[in-house]
Amino acid sequence: MARYGMLINTKKCVGCFACRTACQRQNDLLPNESFIKFHEFERGTYPNVTIEHVPTQCMHCVDAPCQAVCPTGATYTTEDGIVCVDHGRCIGCKYCMAACPYGARVVNEETGAVDKCRFCTVSALDGTEMCTCVTACPTGVRIFGDLDDPESEVSKQIAELNAQPIDGDLTEAKVFYVR
């Protein structure tokens, strides 16, 4: 059993959207259905400007608020701490969308199900062994792994870079940010 989480280092992010379209292609999402959202910040005044791109997605919270309000049990958490959606049980009531403080849940317009990042740890014929966004990112913004394993790359980097949840203890998030 593991406790999966992710590190997102925004200092390396150039806001290129590769993670978004890669996620859509590999997970067979609709063109306007994106599990990743982008926030752009510009700081300073011309010509002394810096920019920051912050991608957000499902934080795979412990005691996820979206799961708590789900009336059908469509949203559930696996033993490994991944918050999942059973599409067959989702009735499209959108309570989860209202409950998620990160705006991470998105409607699939074809099926009506309310979906989200799956921490798609696909290990398949094609050799994919990591979440799509992690492998797709050209600049290595993302690291995925077991937060309970102190030797995992993600744990080591979180410690070294003092990565923090995006919004303090709003929820017990398992995605950590370097900003």
Added chain:
Amino acid sequence: MGNPAVFSVAAQCFAGMDEAGYAELTAPEVWEGFVEGLGASVEACASDGRSGACWIDALKTPPSFADYDGFCRCHFTGGLPGSALPVESLYRPDAAPDAARGAGYGAEPARYMEELIERMGFSLPPAYRAWPDHLALELDMLAVLQRSGYESEARSFLSERFGWLADYRRRLACLDDPAAPFFVALVDALIGVAGGEAAKAASVAADSCASGDVSA
């Protein structure tokens, strides 16, 4: 439901034909039987007792081959403003009138039809590789199911497969083409046969299309 011959003739109309084939199909003895048969099918299926009077006149005299062929050349091709390919994947099912336009070629209906054709022991004709969910094949499948004695399967297929025709009719009704009224009428009749829900959606659709509505 309807008569397999009716569905087969309708299928051929949407497939595009050469001049000889069109002449055979529209010869009075065949065509009159078709219009009559179609009328009877609609009559039998009409849930609200509505008759097919509004479309039947437009079908009685099929377009000249030049008009028919011109229509096929300008509208049964992809990528143009006048494109009106009768391919299910490109249209909305009537259950979801607010949904975005169709998903592009090869969406779920196409994958289903491709698999069904294979399951039934047929092979997909090469010209239909991009669109196994072409109206010509869907109507053909319906006729084949009937002729082969799969009566309940044919009913299931009819109820599941033609919901997109209301959206397709909307498309056809907006075309400025001498043969457009003919195809609109044909689709109206098919909507009538497919019955119930589709017919209601179609009447809403008919009202919403301001221009070129031939049956109004």
Added chain:
Amino acid sequence: MSENAITRRSFLAGSAGVAALAAAGGYMSFGAWKQACADEPASDEGSWFAYSMCNACSSKCGYKAYVKRGRLSKLIPNEYDAHAQGKICARGYGYPAIVYSEDRLTDPLKKNDKGEFEVISWEQAYQEIGDKVKAILDSDGPQALAMVQDPRPSGAYYTKRFMDALGSPNFYTHGAACNISKASGFSQVIGAGDFSADVENSKMIMYIGRSVADAVRPAHLLALQKAHDNGAKVVMVDPRCNNSTVFADEWLPVNPGTDLAFLLAMSHVLIRDGIYDAAYVAENVVGFDEFAAGVKDCTPAWAEAICGIPAADIERLAVEFSQAAPAACIDAGWRGAFGNQYANSGETARAIAVFNTLLGCWNQKGGALFLPSVSAGKLDEEKFPAVPKPEGKKVGSEEYPLASSSMGVNVFAAQRAKEGAIKGMFFYNSNMVAGYSNPVYLQECLDALDLCVVVDIQMSETALCADYVLPECSFLERLELPAFNGGKVPSVSLRDKVLDIVHPNTKPCDEIFTGLAEACGVGEYFPFTVEELADAQLKSVGLSLDALRKVGTISFPEKAFEYGKAPKWKTPSEKIQFVSEACVAAGYTPAPTWVAPAVTPAGGNQFRLITGKQAMHSHTMTANCEPLMAITQDYDLTRIWMNADRAEQLGISDGDEVEISNDQHTGRCRVKVTQRLNPTAVFLPPAYGCSSKDQHTAYGIGLRSTDFQAYQLENGYGSTMSHEILVTVKKVGA
């Protein structure tokens, strides 16, 4: 209705009209089928793959494409591909959606008397085009025909061979609207149209108008990040604070069109202080003294007044460059700043080549490199007969003598059509009308043609002007010729056929041009298939098509680059030429000196309109692709950028709708008020403003910079000067 032979006709069941009674299981309702699909565990069972290359931009990154149940599924970037290096960009993952687009052209089309397109057969299309080509050849000769194409592996070969076979020299790339000034300016100095900065080993690298994070080629972005991580000094010279500045130490928001002044002043400092590589210059350069004399007065203070970069920074950067040299250079750029933007773009390119020479960095570790590539050797002449080289000069080569001869001035060929000299034009993978220069003017040019043939997969603005539109299958549905890529270790990559042809009446470009050649009476030069040619090309370098198919990319380690080797300068003097007779003949000074841009904004509500790249689009190529346009829509990325101070002066707030106007065009869009832009310019994102209604996703979204651009060409070099645009901007309703 009774059944007979006619009514029983079935597309599925033949004349019998009954089910063959499936061995496989018979009827299944849609509902049951959907449930079965949903219940099936996700797995890769039954999937297979082929190696292909992206087509969303000209980088053509290699990837492994998986197919499941006949449909494209995953893409895995090829680690060994020269441009991908294991990554592809947002366009790479998003662009394949075009394969199933409802806007795909499905049949050959001919414009009828009413000006509408209608389906014709391939036979009829070939016959009629062939007849018209022959008529033009009879009346006006091969000089009256022209071809414009944006190079792709098969396209570049087949279109060139087709024109050669017809005897016409009028073969053009998209270059005049992309990188012609850069390639042509470099050529005058170093005899080569391009070089590669050794970014990952650099101690100091400067990008001028190039953003590898916005116009992504993964290999370039990875190299920048590596340089940054290694502690290299990275300087970004760009009116816009582009996304690559994440990895830069400095952003210099140069006044657009004045990079040349900045370069001359940095050169001035190197020479004034004697901190250039004098030994290297003495050994390799002709015309140094003339250049030195020319920049004597180009002081940093002089440059500051023009380019807006403080004199102290210019001084400092020149010194830093000299300290980092030879592991330092100015990057070769691509399109931005000196590819085709300004009246001084070609001269700016010359100045960059000169500056890098002063650093003595050519072929030095961390400097600027000429990387080797491999090309196909000699082929069997029986099977692949040589085509005689066309006589005569390419149209435009006399009027624009500095223009790279391999690119040519494409829009000038269109101008000559309007003037009646060119009668027939072909376009392959090119949307000249929307993308190259003023669309209204270019449309008039094409309307004047006797014959206009466009090969494309959707109705581009250029295709709308055509007499015949021939539908190509998409890039994933065809095998192309091998792509030989230069690099430290040169390599070859393959675009193999991944999917069966989706629309049966579309064809790959090799078949289309072979068919056209036959119809035009020159079929004897095309007696081979693309497989045969690809295999022969690969065998000529010791490989085979089968071998390349298995791995996607193969490298040539025996041809690897070695640092320190002196390049052979392919200039008239066989040295690096700070002076050029050709430039003098074209009206420039012997060595590059200051040339002002064609227009200068007056201030107030007037701005220069500039454009550039966003990471998820490639000009008009990707705008009609749903997953990519969805990003534009989600983040309102069609907004025009305006400097915050200027916006405040004009009473414009972020998100306001503004009217942008000049003597060419007026249009409206929303504003992004930002600190990230030079105050003299507004930045209009590219790729938008599609005016072809047949492109349902792209049509009518955003504005198009070419609409504001007058048809005008850069002296001598022939670029379209895409940033020599002045516009006034006012808030709508104010």
